[in-house]
Amino acid sequence: MLPQEMTVIEISQPGGPEVLKPAPRPMAQPAAGEVLIRVAAAGVNRPDVLQRQGMYPPPPDAPDYPGLEVAGEIVALGRDVARWKVGDRVCALVAGGGYATYCVAPAEQCLPVPAGLGMAEAAALPENWFTVWTNIADRGRLAAGESILIHGGASGIGVAAIQLAKLLGAGKIYVTAGTDEKCRYCEELGADAAINYKTGDFAARIGELTGGRGVDVILDMVGGKYFTPNIKSLAEEGRLVIIAVQGGPKGEGDLSLVMRRRLTVTGSTLRPRPVAFKGAIARALEEKVWPALADGRVRAIIDSRFPLEQAAAAHARIDHGDHVGKVLLIV
Template identity: 50%
Template sequence: MVAIEIDRPGGPDVLKPGTRPVPVPASDEILIRVEAAGINGPDVLQRKGHYNPPPGASDIPGLEIAGRVAAIGGSVTAFAVGDLVAALVTGGGYADYAIANEKVTFAVPKGLSITEAAALPETFMTVWLNLCDRGGFKAGESVLIHGGASGIGTTATMLARQLGASKIITTVSSPAQQEASLRLGADVAVNYLEEDFVAVAKNATGGAGVDIILDIIAGDYVARNYDSAAMNGRIMQISVLKGPAKDLDLWPMLFKRLTHSGTTLRSRSHDDKKAILDQLEQHVWPLIANGLVKPEIYRTFAFADAVEAHALIDSGTHIGKIVLLNPPA
């Protein structure tokens, strides 16, 4: 099979097509003929050499896929060859075929295309984990979402709106991203190149601060998040695009009784991931079926154009998800 490999750590140009054996599923695994694969921040970090796959995972990038079941392991009972499915994988998504555990594979939700389904697992599961599970979001709370135009940001905005957030504030970097973020449900979209998101967040919440902050940025945002947060606020660290925290004073954490929590999805057990997926099927799939929520697709590329796709995501100008397409064999 053809796979998009990482030749060496670096920019988009290090992504190269290569040839690999078609993987063989274990007893509890499914072999999927990949027709679409979502691109995510962890793929970019892995490409740059900053996020190695967990032990036993494929070194091929790609964490979310959709396609048809090509083969099943001996103990798999929920799926059959030919089923149209999506899955969260620990790696290997940028390839003709990929292996997924049965527990983190699911039928494409009603109302979604194959492209949209491939943009769902990593992003929606990450948002649910941080906003609702670990973040403990409750209807009536306010939310600040950094990277509001990213796949994580657009998904979090839509879900927070449907789940009853009192105020949704996002940070973006262009008028086009502001417009899109407001369309998806934000009350305020801050162009961080022109405005101070701390001041805007405080003003939007009447000086109280924000209840939950979803942050993919880190760096100097950590201290500013503490300043933006309300009493008993929760800061959920999803990624660290700007590196380690800078000039961090912990006094606001103590004074405001803040909780700052970080987590990754990729290294969790299949059982943990299945529990998150079960929550999505219960609470989010009906929203998808009713047309209230779905992945925001910005652009698609052929697998052969993975370099161009990664260059676009590196530019930070996109709105929503970028997906690689691999026509059926």
């Protein structure tokens, strides 16, 4: 028997971490094609911070409280759910509502907890791995032997991207990070070279590292101010994939260089995409990445864990910017 109420972390008003408050809500109910998960752990992501600040409203059909990924046990099924059953251990990508003791998720966006991983490790996977797969493998079309530059290499996205690039057989993996310690960590994880963007010119360094050729793919979460140096850092036929604009939404660059070198500039947002689209990513991850998680070629990188009720402290950790890998909420 499920309780009639659950605990969620509400945003009392736009602002700093202190606006995150535990509150009771009626028990969530799965609709057709959905499952109800008793949450064991939830990931904390940069979009959650933007939502807390009032800068990234949830989609109309999503809960008004944050959380884009969870892991836990399925406790109820909506109509027309074929694959999953009550008691299954899953992790899931959701459009919102992960900061809670129970969470509804589309069945297509669920994945089994990888063999050998705990719930916390599984909760660290969906948002980052769905994002890096669709942007590096699909939009960036990174092929074996090609080179890639990953900005924010020590972030949750970054550590997943380094590992995915290795899994896809990248020839060279370069990253940027904000401290020498983070740079060393990225190199230990598999990057061939890490550039401290606070003390060096990454475009000039990429030119040196590649003999002036540039890289085949860039995964960028900075946007605006990085547009020109990113374009300069691309090889002929290179692809720039923009997934966030933390450095501003507007940038300037030499478009004739885009033309002469036949460059592709693309980008994406994942949260508003349809369930079927995200379900296709889930199937690709289960086929291509989940076996590597099970045998240790890929791992979940966890920075820190906070009780659900301490979501404010978890957000403060993200805001401070010292984290390496994923910050988690534990129920």
